Amino acid sequence: MTIEQAACALRARQVSAVELTREALARIERLNDRLHAFITVTGEQALVAAARADQELARGVDRGPLHGIPVALKDVFATRGVRTTCGSKIFADYVPDFDAAVTERLHAAGAVLLGKTNMHELAYGITSANPHYGAVRNPYDPDRVPGGSSGGSAVAVAAGMVFIAMGSDTGGSIRIPAAWCGVVGLKPTFGRVSRFGVLPLDFTLDHMGPLARSVRDAALALEALAGHDPRDETSSRQPVERYLPPEEPSLAGMRLGLPENFYFERIAPAAAEAVRKAARLAGEAGAAIVPVRVPDVAAMNQISRIILLAEAAAVMQPYFERREDFGEDVRLLLEQGMLLSATDYIQAQRLRRVMRDQYRRVWCDVDCLLTPTTPFPAPRLGQVDVVWNDGIEDLRLAATRLVRHLNLFGWPAISIPCGLDPAGLPLGLQIAGPPFSEARLLRVAAALEARLPKAGPPAL
Amino acid sequence: MPDWKRLAAARGLGASDEDLARIAPVLDPLHALLCRLTAELPLLTEPLVTFRCEPEEEGR
Numbered sequence: 452m453t454i455e456q457a458a459c460a461l462r463a464r465q466v467s468a469v470e471l472t473r474e475a476l477a478r479i480e481r482l483n484d485r486l487h488a489f490i491t492v493t494g495e496q497a498l499v500a501a502a503r504a505d506q507e508l509a510r511g512v513d514r515g516p517l518h519g520i521p522v523a524l525k526d527v528f529a530t531r532g533v534r535t536t537c538g539s540k541i542f543a544d545y546v547p548d549f550d551a552a553v554t555e556r557l558h559a560a561g562a563v564l565l566g567k568t569n570m571h572e573l574a575y576g577i578t579s580a581n582p583h584y585g586a587v588r589n590p591y592d593p594d595r596v597p598g599g600s601s602g603g604s605a606v607a608v609a610a611g612m613v614f615i616a617m618g619s620d621t622g623g624s625i626r627i628p629a630a631w632c633g634v635v636g637l638k639p640t641f642g643r644v645s646r647f648g649v650l651p652l653d654f655t656l657d658h659m660g661p662l663a664r665s666v667r668d669a670a671l672a673l674e675a676l677a678g679h680d681p682r683d684e685t686s687s688r689q690p691v692e693r694y695l696p697p698e699e700p701s702l703a704g705m706r707l708g709l710p711e712n713f714y715f716e717r718i719a720p721a722a723a724e725a726v727r728k729a730a731r732l733a734g735e736a737g738a739a740i741v742p743v744r745v746p747d748v749a750a751m752n753q754i755s756r757i758i759l760l761a762e763a764a765a766v767m768q769p770y771f772e773r774r775e776d777f778g779e780d781v782r783l784l785l786e787q788g789m790l791l792s793a794t795d796y797i798q799a800q801r802l803r804r805v806m807r808d809q810y811r812r813v814w815c816d817v818d819c820l821l822t823p824t825t826p827f828p829a830p831r832l833g834q835v836d837v838v839w840n841d842g843i844e845d846l847r848l849a850a851t852r853l854v855r856h857l858n859l860f861g862w863p864a865i866s867i868p869c870g871l872d873p874a875g876l877p878l879g880l881q882i883a884g885p886p887f888s889e890a891r892l893l894r895v896a897a898a899l900e901a902r903l904p905k906a907g908p909p910a911l
Numbered sequence: 912m913p914d915w916k917r918l919a920a921a922r923g924l925g926a927s928d929e930d931l932a933r934i935a936p937v938l939d940p941l942h943a944l945l946c947r948l949t950a951e952l953p954l955l956t957e958p959l960v961t962f963r964c965e966p967e968e969e970g971r
Contacts, residue, residue, distance in 0.1 A: 655960065684963065753944050774925070786926045787934050790918050795942070798949045800958030807959065 454614050454668045458516045461508060468508075468519030472501035472563050475521040479565065479612045482911060485593065487585035488606040490526050492566040493533055497521070500563045507561070516671045518561030523607045523616040525600075526567040527574055528553050528659075529648040537650045538570040538600075540583045540776040551648025552680045553617055553659055560675040565613055568603030572778045574619055574652045575763060576600055577627055577850045578832070582778040586832055589631060590909035591876055595829040598628030598850070604662045605632035610911055615663045615672045619649060621656045622759060623825075623854035626866040629662055630824035630879020633868045633906040635896070636662045637669045640886045641861030642687035644673075645680035653762040655685075656755065656858045666867060666897040670694040673889060692890045696897040703737035705895060708817030713748045714853055717839050718826040721872040726823045729869050729880050732902045733821070733895075741817050746809040751856035752848075754806060757791065757799040758859070764788025807860045814885040819895055824866040824879030825850055853881065863889050867896050870904045877906045912939050 452460075460466045476494050483489050504519035526536050529547035531554075536542050550558070557564065569587045571579045579587035579602025587602040589595040590610045597606045601618030605628030608616050618625040620638040629636025637660045644659040651657055661672035673694045680686040709730050715723050734740045764785050771789075774782055813820065826849060827837065837849045857864050862883060869880035880899065884892050915935050919926050926934070 685961075750944060750948060753941055754948070757941060757945060783930060783933060786919070786924060786930055787938055789922065789924055790913075790915055790934065790938060795945055797958050798945055798952070800960050801952055801956045802945075802948050804956055804959040805952065 453665050454516055454520055454671050457520060457614065458518070461519050462513075468501040468504040468563060469498060471519065472497050472521050472565070475565055475612055478610070482610055482612065486588045486590060486606050486610060487569050487581070488587060488603040488610065488612060489523070489566045490536055490538070490569050490584045490603070491534060493564060496533075497563050497565045504561050504563060514559070514561030515675065517557065517675050520562050520615070521565050521613045522557055522562040523565050523568050523604060523613045524554060524557075525570050525604050525616065525618050527570065527619050527650045528617060529650070530554050530564070530567065533567065535567065535650065536584070537574065538572045538581050538584060541770045541773060542650065543583070547648070549648060552645035552682065553676060554648065556676050557617075562675070568601070568607050568616055570603055571600035571624070572781045573767070574600040574621060574624055575781045575784055577623065577847050579603065579628070580832060588832075589829045590911055591633065592829065594831055595876070596631070596832050598631035598829065600624040601662065602628045605629055605634055605636070608632070608634045608662045608664055609909060611908060615661045615668055618660060618662050619652070620658045620660060620858065621652045622755060622858055623851045625658070625660050625662060626824050626854050626864060626879065626881060627850055629866040631829035631877060633877030633909070634662050634664060635666055635669045635868070636660070636866045637673060637889070638857070638864050639673060639677065639889055640687070640863045642685050643689070643863070643887065643889065644676045645683040645686050647680055647682040651766050653759050653766070655762065656759055658858065658861070666865070666893055666900045667695060669865070670696060670893045687887075689887050694890050694893050696894040699901075700894045700898040701737065702733055702895065702898045705738040706741050706817045707733050707738045707895065708741050708743040708813065708820040710745050710820060710822060711742050712744050714745070714822040717844065717849075718823060719828070719872065722823045722825065722827055722878050725869040725878045726821060726880050729899055729903060730821050733899060736898060736902065743813055743817055743820070745813060746806070748856050751806050751810070751859055752852060754799045754802050755855050755859040757795060758803065760784065760788035761791045761796040761799070764791070803859055810856075810860060811885065819882050819884040819888065819892055822853055822881045822883065824854060824881040826852060828872045828874070828876035828878055857883055862886055863892055865892050865896050867900055868903070868906045871906055912942060
C-alpha cells in the first residue's frame with residue numbers, strides 16, 4: 452500500500468490510523484528481533500498519536516497526505532522525551548528536551564512516529580553492523596548488510612514496518628541502503644531540509660531525506676519536510692516546489708546524461724546492465740540519452756573524505772576520552788581525522804570549490820545523470836573488501852564510490868530500485884541533478900519506476 | 912609524508928600502536944593526493960566554507 456492509497460482509505464473510513472499503527476507495530480514486534488531495524492519503539496505514544504489523528508480527521512481537520520501515516524526516524528533526529536542514541540554508546544542515555552526540525556514537521560503533518568531506527572554507529576559507516584544495538588540485517592538475505600548508515604530506516608521501509616523513514620546522508624547513507632534494500636532514497640539539496648536538531652556527523656556534508664516504498668511517497672515526504680528554517684544557518688530560502696510528480700510523467704524532451712567514464716568502471720555486470728537498461732527505457736519513452744564525460748570523480752571522493760574525517764573528528768573530540776565506548780571502525784576513523792592538520796582541511800575546502808566548478812559544467816549539457824547507486828548489491832555481514840579482476844578495494848570506499856562526491860557539492864540525488872541481480876539482491880539506479888532540481892529528479896524517477904522491473908517485497 | 916606516529920604522540924592522541932599501524936596506509940595516499948592537487952590551486956581560491964558576519968536576515 453502506498454501513502455496515497457492509505458490516505459484515501461483513511462478518509463473513506465475504510466481503515467483508521469489506529470488500525471494502521473497497530474498493524475505496523477505488530478510487524479515490528481514480529482520482525483525486529485531478526486532484522487534489528489529499530490533501537491527504540493514508541494508504541495504507546497504512537498497509538499495515542501494515531502487516535503488523535505483519527506479524531507482530527509473525524510472533525511474535518513486534515514493535515515495532508517501524511518496524516519495518520521506510520522513513520523520512523525533514524526536515531527540521529529532529536530525527539531522530545533525519547534532517547535536519541537545516534538547508534539552509539541556515548542549517547543545511549545541522551546533524551547532530548549526538544550524536537551529536531553524534521554520531527555516537528557512530521558508531527559505537524561500528522562504523521563505517526565513509531566520509533567527510532569538502528570543505524571551505523573554515529574552515522575559513520577555503510578554497513579549498519581552496529582556493535583551496541585545489533586547488526587541490522589538485510590531483509591532480502593539476513594546474512595547480508597542492509598547498507599548504511601541509515602540501514603534501519605531502509606529495512607523498516609523494505610520490511611513493511613512503516614511507509615516512510617527518515618535518514619541522513621553524509622557520503623551515501625540514504626542512497627546506499629535504499630539501493631541494497633530495494634527502496635527509494637532521496638538526498639535533497641544541501642539546505643533544502645533543515646539539519647536543526649540532528650546529531651551531526653559533519654557540518655558541511657550532512658543531508659536529511661526520506662526513504663520510501665515509492666517515488667511518489669518520497670515526494671510527499673519531501674513536501675512535508677522542505678522549507679527554510681532560521682535555526683539552521685545553512686537552510687535555504689529557495690522557494691519550495693510541488694514535488695509530487697504527475698500520475699504519468701513524461702520524459703519527452705528530457706536530456707538524461709549517461710556517463711562514459713568512472714561510473715561504470717569496477718562494477719558488477721548486473722549493476723551496470725540494470726542502469727543501461729533503465730537508460731534504454733528512458734530513451735524509448737522520449738528522453739534524449741546523452742553520453743557525458745565527468746571530471747576526476749575519484750579525486751573528488753578523496754577530498755570529500757578529508758573533509759569528513761576532519762569535521763567528524765571535531766564533532767566527536769569532546770567524547771574521545773571514552774575511546775573504548777566507540778566501535779573499532781569508528782574509533783579508527785576518528786583517530787585518522789584528529790591527525791589531519793588545519794591546513795589539510797582548508798586546502799580540501801579550497802579544492803572543493805574548484806571541483807564543484809569543474810563538475811557543474813555537466814549541467815549545461817544534461818538535465819540529470821543516470822548512474823548506478825552502488826557498484827554491487829548488498830555485501831555479506833563481516834565482509835571488509837571487494838575483490839575485482841584487477842585488485843582488491845576496501846568495502847567502505849567501494850560502496851561510496853558512486854555517491855560520495857555529490858555530498859561534496861550538496862547536489863540532490865535519488866536512488867530507485869532497478870531490478871535484482873542473479874542472486875535475487877536489489878540493485879539501485881541513482882539519478883542526480885543540479886541544485887534544487889528535486890522536482891525534476893522525482894519526475895524522471897517516477898517515469899522510470901513505472902517502466903523498470905519491480906523487485907517485489909522480501910519474503911519475511 | 913607526515914610521521915603519523917610522532918604526530919599522534921605530539922597531539923596526545925593516545926592511539927594504540929595497532930591503531931597507528933592501520934592509520935598510516937590510509938592517510939599516506941590521502942595526504943599525497945591532497946599535496947598534489949593543492950600544488951595546482953590558483954592562489955586566490957578561497958575555501959568553500961561560508962562565514963556570515965551577521966545573521967542573514969540583518970543583511971537584507
